[in-house]
Amino acid sequence: MQLGPEERERLEAAGRVNADAYLAFLRGVFHVERFNPEDMRIAATHFQRAVDLDPEFALGHWGLGKLCGFQTQAGMLTPAEGREQCLPPIMRALELDPFLAEAHMGLASNMTWQQFDWASARPHWERAIELNPSYAEAHMFYSHYLGIIGELEKSTYHIERAVELDPHNPFLIGLYSVQLVMCDEYELAIETAERALQMDPGNPFSYITIGRVHDTLGNQDESIAAFATLLRHVANRPEAADFLEAAYARDGYQSASLQLAEMFVQLAETSHVPALTIARLYEQGEDYEQAMDWLEIAYERFDPDSPYIGVNVKDPELRSLPRFAALLRRMGLDYWADNL
16 A cells, blocks of 8 residues: 555655643643543643653644633633634644644634634635644544534534443543533433543533533422533632522522522623623523624624524524524524524
8 A cells, every 4th residue: 555645745744742731731631522621731731741841842832722722612711812812723733734634623613612713714624634633633623513504414413423432431521411402402401411421420521411401391499400510610610600500499490590690780880791691591581682682782792602692592583583693694604594
């Protein structure tokens, strides 16, 4: 078997790997995928050590870009900070190794969740998988991208491929549960989220899934419990969790959601609160005009959860508003606007 020009170029470009830098990188990956503030702070030290030990180590630079994107998704950085800080390390990784599947996935992720540039993202998703067909994380995040733009059948193929490749990864399994919510597979989504929690009791995506599914199904106790756990242990807002639980016990589900929304609106004047979180609370409280206001703010601020508006806003009252269709068109999510 003869190597093609690209294979020869990849082999010629391969250099020595600094073992200590690679170990630091692996430690960074372990912590960043736990997706909580403390672990992400630990991941930052490991990724930076990898780059300090070997400034030419492409995976180390990609790790810094991945960390930055996750910090933005988790609300540790504002969307504006993420748009400024996350792309340079990814581009440095691509400069150092144009054949690095992780770097192409990193650029595709940045285009998807921080730039909202669906057309520019797609070739890098496809290139990442072409370079490494067994790259489970690329299949997983590509499945989310495909769900965002309305290609749900392809989305399901790629998430199932990801699970086949890496079935014991709680980070991946938790995000599989999110993809199942996109497809309205609610019972399987709950089962999958619970499986991820058995592997990693702090898995944040599982609590997101459980809260959203139970809200959609009208299971208010379970929805409040999941959201309070997310606030307390992932968002690091225990006071908000206590407030929500007390308001729910006293005033009921709809009122508690609206009260917490108002609390977060006030907090947002002095600290970063994701606009999508506020929109979600107004949606739960059935104040759809306020929910629309905050969905529009989320898009204008490049909130990294905004791409999911078309696929994961399920409330028929909210989806029926002309403003909702108009927002989807502004975002370039025409598939969802056409299928309201």
